[in-house]
Amino acid sequence: MKLAIITTRYPQKNQPYNHMFVHVRAKYFKEMNIEVDVFVPSKSHSNYEYEGIKVHQLSSKEIIKRTRQYDLTYLHLLNTYFFIKNGGNIIYQYLKKNNQPFAVYIHGSEILKYPEYLYDFSFSFRGILKYLYLNFWNHLKMKQFVSDASMKDNTLFLFPSNWMKSHTEKVLKEKLSHFEVIPNGIDTDHFKFSNSFEKRYKLLMIRPLSDIKYGFDLAIEMMRYLPSEFSLTIYGKGKFEKKCHDLISKYKLNDRVSIKSTFVERQNLPELFSNYGLFIATTRFDSHGVIMCEAMASGLLTISNPVTAIPEFVKDGINGISDNSMQEIAKKIINATTNENLFKTITQNARSSMEELSIEKMGQKELDALKNIIE
Secondary structure (H helix, E strand, C coil), X not given: CEEEEEECCCCECCECCCCHHHHHHHHHHHHCCCEEEEEEECCCCEEEEECCEEEXXXXXXXXXXXXXXXXXXXXXXXXXXXXXXXXXXXXXXXXXXXXXXXXXXXXXXXXXXXXXXXXXXXXXXXXXXXHHHHHHHHHHHHHHHHHHHCCCCCEEEEECCHHHHHHHHHHHCCCCCCEEECCXXXXXXXXXXXXXXXXXXXXXXXXXXXXXXXXXXXXXXXXXXXXCCCEEEEECCCCXXXXXXXXXXXXXXXXXXXXXXXXXXXXXXXXXXXXXXXXXXCCCCCCCCHHXXXXXXXXXXXXXXXXXXXXXXXXECCCEEECCCHHHHHHHHHHHHCCHHHHHHHHHHHHHHHHCCEHHHHHHHHHHHHHHHHC
């Protein structure tokens, strides 16, 4: 099978976070002897290779011409921008009008509207333009596209969680008939389990500090309720970094909470994880939570709050800790870190649950679903 993946961003040197979850898929498909090429709509033309995957940056019109050479087109987080060379709208329109098989993986941002689960609105020209784009143009285009595509037999919509599938139907007011719920695969070979109980007082969070939805402020608030032996290190950078420092000072946590204003290369994550005992994944919106699951696979006691899709992956007291109250989360952390057997049971259960979501199992399930479209 020849597979064309179209996505708005893709990892490259010094930009490892550009839709890494798409790259993990592409690598697995290639290992399964699938011919894979990645296309990124772009104003300029260039080609590069990232860890063995060929990436083509082309205009949307050029990408359309190339897709005819493939058995299946697979979309990930493609925008619906119009009148520009890197806009995805003409790709959506082309697939809708032609009989080429295609699949769309809905990660979340493709269908969300303000104010629900979008927290970055600002009263600026850019902010108002984004509001109008998401709530009107994008919403209308995605609703039309999903409605028309649902009537084709050679299309498929995929979701990382049951919540994301249900929420998409709610937002678009469209009942889907051709769909699969397949979480992002976790590379359990790369993220190996180790006992982290001895490092139980060291907490880690890895988040972009660019959007309040990532819940970094909740993590800082939680630290108010933990004893002085607990420390938190936040890896990430973005426009809310100052807000984080202000919160740290406000709660007098300067000696216990620090921010490393950097991103971490994926290949360096296992080594970083090995220095910590707990992973904080508090959030206001997440359709899955890949790095959270990678921490769970690595043996870190993982903490989040039961919003959106999180309860499908973190079960409170079973394979993690979860609560809506930061004060209650702190109490549960204290309980788990003073009971070694409980700590080990939860982290071992977390590893087992992530093995069920391994890239091999989820990748094969996803690959079978894609093959079924063309067969």
